[in-house]
Amino acid sequence: MNKPLGPGPSSDREQTSSLTADLQARIARAKSSHEAAESAKAPSAQRDMSGMGRGLRLGSEFLAAILVGAVLGYLLDQGLGTTPWLMLVMLIIGFAAGVLNVVRTTAEMNRAASPSPDASGSRKDEQDE
């Protein structure tokens, strides 16, 4: 860019394209050499990251459903004048919804974890124990 008078624009472009090709080759080489290591490392790292996160997520899913159920029932009670009953019913329904949330979240996590049931994952598990 600094010396537009020296080499013409065509040679400049040529130089850039050869540079790009060189770079692409180097990227491909680096990728192929790193890919194996990367794929072995990724799942275990993710599992470590989400250990506490998973627990907190399940807990909050469960709690939130119960809260929503109870509050919904309480508000309905206030509106209809059936004081304790709808809240009790909705509390139980909220409990069921909480269980549903937890089951769904767990199924999701299992699905997210399952695509790589390779040897490295199981080896990691054995090391942990």
Next chain:
Amino acid sequence: MADPNKVDPIHQFEIKDIFSLGENGPALTNSALFMIVAVVLIVGYLILSTQKRALVPNRVQLVSEILYEFVAGMVTNAAGKAGMKFFPFVFSLFMFVLVANLLGMVPFFFTFTSHIIVTFALAMLVFVTVIVYGFYKNGWKFLKLFVPSGVPGYILPLIVLIEVVSFLSRPISLSVRLFANILAGHITLKVFSGFVVTMGSLGFLGWLGALLPLTMAVGVTALEFLVAVLQAYVFALLTSMYLNDAIHPGH
């Protein structure tokens, strides 16, 4: 905190006016100030780092590209190609929460994600977007979200009720998770640091004993950085999963 024996871990969450118009007029609180700081930081960083648009990115540009690709991958994984329509939304939420949590790790800075009203507002934004877009895209078919296929008719009312409560619980769990994580982490950090100060006031033996909570405080700080990033990730991931329900209702 003049008295070293009196450590108040809640004090850091107090909202104060920086300046206000009139006695009860509109005010700029410290919470609002840090929101503005977060937005300015995000916008400034992203614009400045991507200005050169270099083919071979330097480190600054690379961070922006990694952030972009990370969120883009998350959105396409959870909501498919159609979900990329919501990429700006998810990316903004992710960056806002991430920068807010990380700003909160700086001493004396205010953490606005530790207030449930902030996280609840963000969660309601997601929730309302899902509902509005779901009805806009699918019409009444959006309600199929609440009717799982293959359920016998006599049990259907109960199942639909449970599904509705489960759906309504989403903004609560989304906001409570972020808020509780950040609040609990900051209180823990403050309590352990408070132990160091309190024990230190007892003299030499106290300083020796203070080594233990000091180590804990260092460990909790590291954990808090992890939590800050993880919670931003979880928030954005769940947002894209909920958006998936709006784009493709019916499991």
